[in-house]
Amino acid sequence: ETGVTQSPTHLIKTRGQQVTLRCSSQSGHNTVSWYQQALGQGPQFIFQYYREEENGRGNFPPRFSGLQFPNYSSELNVNALELDDSALYLCVAGYNYGYTFGSGTRLTVV
Amino acid sequence: GQQLNQSPQSMFIQEGEDVSMNCTSSSIFNTWLWYKQDPGEGPVLLIALYKAGELTSNGRLTAQFGITRKDSFLNISASIPSDVGIYFCAGPPIQGAQKLVFGQGTRLTINP
Numbered sequence: 001e002t003g004v005t006q007s008p009t010h011l012i013k014t015r016g017q018q019v020t021l022r023c024s025s026q027s028g029h030n031t032v033s034w035y036q037q038a039l040g041q042g043p044q045f046i047f048q049y050y051r052e053e054e055n056g057r058g059n060f061p062p063r064f065s066g067l068q069f070p071n072y073s074s075e076l077n078v079n080a081l082e083l084d085d086s087a088l089y090l091c092v093a094g095y096n097y098g099y100t101f102g103s104g105t106r107l108t109v110v
Numbered sequence: 111g112q113q114l115n116q117s118p119q120s121m122f123i124q125e126g127e128d129v130s131m132n133c134t135s136s137s138i139f140n141t142w143l144w145y146k147q148d149p150g151e152g153p154v155l156l157i158a159l160y161k162a163g164e165l166t167s168n169g170r171l172t173a174q175f176g177i178t179r180k181d182s183f184l185n186i187s188a189s190i191p192s193d194v195g196i197y198f199c200a201g202p203p204i205q206g207a208q209k210l211v212f213g214q215g216t217r218l219t220i221n222p
Contacts, residue, residue: 004152033209035210040214040215041214041215042114042198042200042212042213042214042215043153043198043210043212044212045209045210045211048209056209058209090152090153092152099143099155099210101152101153101154102152103150103151103152104150104151104152106150
């Protein structure tokens with residue numbers, strides 16, 4: 001149990017659809033990051049939120065967007081899904097390298 | 111962007127053997143992190159290294175921060191079945207950056 005909860009655990013979507021993934025932390029960390037992990041690869045940084053503001057972004061197009069709420073829970077939204085968006089999406093709570101990863105949401109785009 | 115290269119990509123060993131894997135970068139890292147990922151789970155931090163030359167242990171695991179700051183090593187002694195998984199090195203690409211760059215992982219398989 002990492003204290004970081006992601007939902008749903010698995011999801012199947014059709015190309016072109018939109019998806020929202022959710023993350024919450026028991027400890028209420030004010031920093032949350034999202035990573036995409038394609039099969040057989042290491043996680044890749046999507047973006048980070050700090051106190052409800054985006055605080056850094058990786059090499060992902062604008063159709064990947066996020067929100068952080070006053071209770072520090074977070075959402076990752078992906079519009080116009082593409083087949084290559086199929087991956088494990090990981091939420092990370094914390095800072096100063098005390099990174100606590102959630103178990104992820106496995107997204108399959110068909 | 112900065113990349114981390116891990117080797118080997120996969121290892122098949124007998125239970126009880128020692129394991130060594132490494133991670134290299136073309137640029138300097140000031141922090142090295144080693145994670146283990148089990149199937150269906152997120153990565154779990156094993157060891158964090160903050161200083162060139164640092165050698166840190168966590169049970170049967172030992173990791174070293176290379177003197178050049180461009181590499182790091184992870185050793186596992188007397189492997190057991192629960193060591194099976196994928197091991198990732200990672201680090202922040204610039205000092206103070208909160209995002210992490212990950213290697214592509216080393217998959218460890220243990221034959222009982």
